[in-house]
Structures are given as structure tokens and as C-alpha cells.
Amino acid sequence: MPRTFTPKVVTANALLEGDVVYLTEDDRWTRNLSEAELITDEAIAEVRLLDASRRQSEIVGAYLVDMVAGDNGPEPTHFREDFRRTGPSNYFHGKQVEDLSRT
Amino acid sequence: MYRYNDFDTAFLAERNAQFRAQVARRIDGSLTEDEFRPLRLMNGLYLQLHAYMLRVAIPYGTLRSAQMRQLAMIADKWDKGYGHFTTRQNIQYNWPKLPDVPDILDALAEVELHAIQTSGNTIRNVTADHFAGAAADEIADPRPVAELLRQWSTDHPEFQFLPRKFKFAVTGSPNDRAVTRAHDIGVRMIRNAAGEPGYEVLVGGGLGRTPMIGKVIRDFLPKEDLLPYMEAIVSVYNTLGRRDNKYKARIKITVHENGIDTMREKVEARFAEIRPLFTGVDQQMLAGIEAQFAPPAFRNAPVTAYDEARKADPVFRAWADTNLALHRAEGYAIVTVSLKKHGDTPGDATSDQMRLLADLAEKYGHDELRISHEQNVILPHVHRSDLPAIHAALKAADLATANVGLISDIIACPGMDYCALATARSIPVAQEIAQRFEDLKLEHDIGPLKLKISGCINACGHHHVGHIGILGLDRAGVENYQITLGGDGTEEASLGERTGPGFAYDEITDAIERIVRAYLDLREDEDETFLMAYRRVGADPFKAALYPEDKAAKKEKAEAHA
Numbered sequence: 001m002p003r004t005f006t007p008k009v010v011t012a013n014a015l016l017e018g019d020v021v022y023l024t025e026d027d028r029w030t031r032n033l034s035e036a037e038l039i040t041d042e043a044i045a046e047v048r049l050l051d052a053s054r055r056q057s058e059i060v061g062a063y064l065v066d067m068v069a070g071d072n073g074p075e076p077t078h079f080r081e082d083f084r085r086t087g088p089s090n091y092f093h094g095k096q097v098e099d100l101s102r103t
Numbered sequence: 104m105y106r107y108n109d110f111d112t113a114f115l116a117e118r119n120a121q122f123r124a125q126v127a128r129r130i131d132g133s134l135t136e137d138e139f140r141p142l143r144l145m146n147g148l149y150l151q152l153h154a155y156m157l158r159v160a161i162p163y164g165t166l167r168s169a170q171m172r173q174l175a176m177i178a179d180k181w182d183k184g185y186g187h188f189t190t191r192q193n194i195q196y197n198w199p200k201l202p203d204v205p206d207i208l209d210a211l212a213e214v215e216l217h218a219i220q221t222s223g224n225t226i227r228n229v230t231a232d233h234f235a236g237a238a239a240d241e242i243a244d245p246r247p248v249a250e251l252l253r254q255w256s257t258d259h260p261e262f263q264f265l266p267r268k269f270k271f272a273v274t275g276s277p278n279d280r281a282v283t284r285a286h287d288i289g290v291r292m293i294r295n296a297a298g299e300p301g302y303e304v305l306v307g308g309g310l311g312r313t314p315m316i317g318k319v320i321r322d323f324l325p326k327e328d329l330l331p332y333m334e335a336i337v338s339v340y341n342t343l344g345r346r347d348n349k350y351k352a353r354i355k356i357t358v359h360e361n362g363i364d365t366m367r368e369k370v371e372a373r374f375a376e377i378r379p380l381f382t383g384v385d386q387q388m389l390a391g392i393e394a395q396f397a398p399p400a401f402r403n404a405p406v407t408a409y410d411e412a413r414k415a416d417p418v419f420r421a422w423a424d425t426n427l428a429l430h431r432a433e434g435y436a437i438v439t440v441s442l443k444k445h446g447d448t449p450g451d452a453t454s455d456q457m458r459l460l461a462d463l464a465e466k467y468g469h470d471e472l473r474i475s476h477e478q479n480v481i482l483p484h485v486h487r488s489d490l491p492a493i494h495a496a497l498k499a500a501d502l503a504t505a506n507v508g509l510i511s512d513i514i515a516c517p518g519m520d521y522c523a524l525a526t527a528r529s530i531p532v533a534q535e536i537a538q539r540f541e542d543l544k545l546e547h548d549i550g551p552l553k554l555k556i557s558g559c560i561n562a563c564g565h566h567h568v569g570h571i572g573i574l575g576l577d578r579a580g581v582e583n584y585q586i587t588l589g590g591d592g593t594e595e596a597s598l599g600e601r602t603g604p605g606f607a608y609d610e611i612t613d614a615i616e617r618i619v620r621a622y623l624d625l626r627e628d629e630d631e632t633f634l635m636a637y638r639r640v641g642a643d644p645f646k647a648a649l650y651p652e653d654k655a656a657k658k659e660k661a662e663a664h665a
Contacts, residue, residue: 013150013154015129015130015201016130016200016201016202017154017200017201018150018151018153018154018155018199018200018201019153019154020152020153056132056135056136057130057131057132060136060150061136061150077580078580079519079580079581079582080152080519080577083152083519083520083528084152084153087153088153088197088520088521088530089520089528089530089531090448090520090530090531090534091183091448093153093183093197093198094153094154095153
């Protein structure tokens with residue numbers, strides 16, 4: 001039996017601000033994980049990452065990250081990604097306070 | 104204090120102009136990230152979990168009030184109104200934006216600060232005893248030596264691409280407050296039998312994934328041989344150090360694999376080659392630097408105000424008992440300002456707090472401030488009669504926590520709240536432990552206890568040399584915290600030993616409390632510190648307190664076999 005593929009999201013940090021961004025289905029970078037494209041096919045995920053990585057003037061360090069489908073879009077499977085989408089736990093800074101609608 | 108000369112100023116202006124152009128080329132797309140990354144790292148700019156992070160060097164932890172004010176200004180103008188002081192006596196800004204960084208570097212240059220060689224495989228910020236020039240037990244001020252090493256190592260053409268990063272620490276006191284034994288090179292200022300000043304040189308110490316205590320490579324190095332000998336060590340490491348595996352690339356592994364005797368032979372051979380090239384200019388420069396570190400003009404005045412405040416105010420007395428250290432000058436004290444208020448982030452200071460500390464240094468402290476590797480701020484030269492006024496001002500700014508050297512004076516790395524390398528969080532663990540012991544009102548009973556937390560195996564939080572060390576790991580996608588006991592970063596340095604299986608995020612504070620209660624139960628008297636007790640009884644009583652189930656299971660097993 002082939003191994004099951006955990007769905008993926010393409011994520012990176014924005015070049016200018018350095019904050020966390022996710023790739024949407026229509027090729028935008030969003031600050032809001034719920035708008036990210038959840039990729040369920042391994043081959044497609046690799047191509048999406050390759051294309052995203054070439055957008056050097058927008059982002060830094062694109063990679064594929066495991067996510068699962070939730071009620072409100074993709075949900076992290078690991079605590080590191082949970083912190084990335086929220087911000088630090090010692091101050092109310094970062095994504096948890098920022099306007100996530102800007103792209 | 105050392106002041107920049109024309110050469111320093113011009114050098115920094117040129118570097119900043121270069122980096123400004125590099126940032127512009129990255130933003131306009133002429134540089135890829137792969138091309139830009141080494142350039143930004145050379146200038147202290149990291150990309151972390153949520154944002155860029157700028158690490159600014161504070162050479163040997165010494166600041167003037169004007170520099171502290173500028174750090175506060177930068178925090179307000181380009182960051183979120185605070186800064187994080189680190190275990191290398193640096194300050195980190197957690198939220199700068201890439202286009203602003205050239206302006207930040209220019210603002211730093213205005214006060215003779217920079218971020219050069221705070222990253223990369225270079226010689227990093229040289230650290231020193233934070234009580235330098237003030238401590239009663241000091242043989243000599245280590246900062247001129249540290250400054251000479253800084254000037255020699257900054258942009259040294261041979262040492263810009265070492266196998267791995269390289270860290271120096273210098274102490275001028277037999278009581279080692281600079282953790283010299285856990286550095287790539289530790290320099291201890293000593294005197295030989297004839298009373299001549301020189302250095303004991305330690306090499307190959309380090310923490311991280313393979314912790315090692317430094318070994319003596321030269322037990323007495325004459326003062327004038329310092330730079331050629333340092334150059335010989337780094338040069339031997341540069342050729343001998345491994346570049347095939349980054350986890351085996353630090354000099355501690357080079358020393359371990361080749362042996363200290365082989366290392367010494369090679370260093371001495373190289374030293375013999377290069378010694379003649381040092382014509383004495385370095386010693387002239389050192390003499391010039393030493394003159395700039397002349398002690399301030401201490402005043403002779405009564406300390407009645409201090410004595411009266413001690414009698415009248417128990418809060419002041421508790422703070423004075425905990426946060427003051429012996430000064431070499433009569434009537435003076437060294438004040439450690441704790442950045443470890445219970446429940447707050449260890450090492451963080453707001454811009455307002457930075458400005459207040461600058462004001463206090465200017466008004467009462469000969470314009471000097473220090474950052475300790477223990478992530479506190481020090482006013483090194485304070486007359487005791489000024490202490491009540493200082494304490495009142497600190498109290499108003501939430502800076503009068505009386506916990507220096509106690510269990511809540513925790514070293515913690517940024518951990519997974521900020522750091523891209525972290526495997527678990529450190530800060531909230533530190534916050535919870537500090538708050539727990541504050542709630543229990545126990546820490547003054549416990550006495551001296553160094554608790555240090557790292558959020559990954561790289562050990563920025565120095566957990567290996569904590570009396571109690573905590574290492575945060577990722578175990579199957581869950582935060583897990585391993586405990587080590589019995590570490591020590593002083594002249595009697597030792598590495599902590601692991602107690603056994605780790606604890607979950609919501610179990611670690613209870614686990615630490617069990618260790619501490621076991622200590623309180625077994626200590627001979629109040630004068631036996633945690634470390635002394637551990638050295639007397641070993642790990643077993645603490646393991647029994649940590650893992651009561653194991654003990655119960657063993658007992659059951661023993662009874663079944665009886």
C-alpha cells in the first residue's frame with residue numbers, strides 16, 4: 001500500500017516584513033492560514049513549492065508544511081506551525097494582533 | 104571606556120554603506136536570498152520564526168548611558184518598544200523590518216555600536232566579567248584585553264570563514280563570572296609566582312550538543328604574547344577544524360579528537376612562526392586602551408543614608424542583600440538590576456526601563472552600565488549613599504525585583520516563541536517557574552540556585568552549567584523538557600547530569616518544585632547551597648523526588664522477590 005500523503009501548505013516569510021505568509025490557490029501570499037491552499041496531491045505540492053520558491057522578490061525560505069483540513073481552512077499538525085500562525089506566547093505581538101487581511 | 108577613533112568610525116560607516124546597498128539590491132531583486140543571506144548574517148540580521156531579528160553587539164557588556172538611550176530609541180522607532188538582552192551580553196530586536204535595518208545600523212553607529220560578527224562562522228562578541236573594573240576580588244580589569252581582542256578579531260581577514268563560530272570570554276578575577284571554561288577560548292588574567300601579569304589560556308570549552316569543559320593549553324602566557332598566541336590558536340583551528348560536519352566543527356571537537364597535547368604542540372609551533380611578526384604595536388595599542396579604562400574618580404563620603412534605609416525599610420534591605428555585590432572602592436557597591444521580574448520575560452527591558460537605567464547611570468553611576476550574560480543590567484559603580492534613591496527609582500519602573508542569584512533569576516533563551524532553531528518554548532517555562540516560587544514565597548529560603556533553560560540542544564540558555572538545567576525538546580511533536588542537575592559555570596565548572604526521562608510542558612514546573620523541596624529536606628543547614636548539597640549526596644535523592652512512580656515500582660518489585 002502506498003504511504004498516505006499528509007496534505008501540505010506552502011509557507012514562507014515575507015521578504016520585507018519577515019512575517020509568516022502562506023500561498024493561496026490564486027497565487028497570492030496571505031498572512032492568514034485559513035486562506036491558504038491545502039494541497040492534497042504530492043506531485044502538485046512539489047510543483048507549487050518550486051514555483052513559489054522562484055518568487056524571490058516577495059518571500060524568503062519557502063517550504064511545504066504538514067496541515068490537515070479543519071472547519072476554517074488548513075490546521076497545523078505541529079506546535080511550531082501553530083506558533084508561526086499565532087505569534088509569541090509571552091507578548092500579544094505578531095499575527096495574533098495584526099490585521100490579517102493585508103496581503 | 105573605549106571611544107572610537109577615526110579609523111573605527113570610518114570603517115563602520117563604510118560597512119554600513121555597503122550593507123545599505125546590499126539591502127537595496129536584495130529588495131530590487133538583483134540579489135537572491137542565497138546570495139544575500141551570508142551578507143545579512145555578517146551584519147547580525149537573522150530571519151526568525153515571526154520576523155527578522157537584529158543582534159547588536161555590546162562589547163564585553165559595557166554601555167554608556169548615551170548608548171543605552173539610543174538602544175531605547177531604536178526599540179521605539181523600529182521595533183515594538185523593547186529589547187532582549189542575551190547570554191552573550193548582546194541585545195536582540197525581535198521585530199525589525201528589512202528596509203529599516205540600514206537606518207538602524209546607522210543609528211547604532213552614531214553611538215559607536217554595530218552588529219558585525221554577531222553571527223556567522225567568525226569570532227563573535229568578546230564577553231567579559233560583568234563586574235569588570237568594579238569587583239573587589241579582581242586582579243585586573245579584563246575589558247582592555249577584551250577590547251584588544253575585539254579590534255584584532257573584527258574583520259580579521261584570515262578568520263572570516265572559520266569552520267564554525269568562535270567565542271572568547273575574559274575574566275580578570277579568580278571567581279569566574281564569565282563562564283570562561285565553556286568558551287572556545289577562555290582567557291583568565293593571572294599573576295605568576297614572580298608577580299608578573301599574564302594569562303591562563305583555556306581552549307575547547309563549549310556547550311551545545313556536545314558540551315565540553317575547556318582545557319588549559321597554556322598555564323602562563325606573558326602579557327605581551329597574548330595576540331600572537333590567540334592568533335596561533337585560531338589559525339591552527341582554522342586549518343585543523345572539521346568542515347565536513349557542522350556538528351563536529353567547533354574547536355571543542357578539534358581539541359577532543361586531536362587531544363590537548365597535539366593541539367598545544369601545533370599551537371606552539373604556529374606561535375613560534377608568527378610571534379616575530381608582532382613588533383609591539385599591539386602592546387602600544389593595549390596600553391592606549393588601558394588608559395581609556397582608567398577607573399572613575401570615586402568619592403569619599405559617609406554611607407549613613409544607606410545604613411538608615413537598611414534599618415527603616417525591609418524591602419530595601421531585602422533588595423540590598425540580594426542585588427548588591429562587593430565593590431573594590433570603599434563606600435561603593437555594584438548594583439545588579441534584575442530583568443527577571445516574576446512572571447516576566449527574562450532579559451527583556453522596555454524602552455522606558457532602558458532610559459531610566461541610562462538616567463541612573465548618568466546621575467549615580469559614572470555613566471556606566473553593564474549587561475551580564477545572566478541577562479541582567481548592572482550599575483557597576485554606585486556610592487552606597489545613593490542606593491536608597493536608586494532603589495526608589497527602580498521600584499517605580501518595575502525594576503526592583505530582589506532575586507539576583509536566586510531560583511527566579513533564570514537564564515532563558517528566546518526558545519520557540521522567537522527562534523527558528525528552537526525545538527520547544529523556554530520563556531513561558533521560565534515565567535511559570537519564577538511565578539511559582541514567588542507564590543510559594545520560597546526563593547529566599549532556598550538561597551543561591553542557578554536555573555537555566557534552553558529551547559534546543561544548541562544551549563544558548565547555558566542549561567548544561569545550570570545548577571538545575573532544563574532543555575526543551577520536540578518529542579514526537581510534543582514539547583518535552585529534560586532536566587540536568589549539578590552544572591556549574593564558575594571556575595569549578597562542571598556539566599549537569601541528566602536525571603532521566605523528560606517532562607511535559609504542563610509538568611515541568613511541578614518537577615522543579617519537587618527537586619527544590621527534596622533539596623530543602625536534605626540540606627544540612629541553610630548555608631549548604633543546592634549545588635553543595637548535590638555534590639554531597641549525588642543525583643539519587645533528586646531522582647527519587649522526580650520519579651516517585653519508579654521508586655514505588657522498584658519497591659514493589661523488590662518485595663515480590665523477597
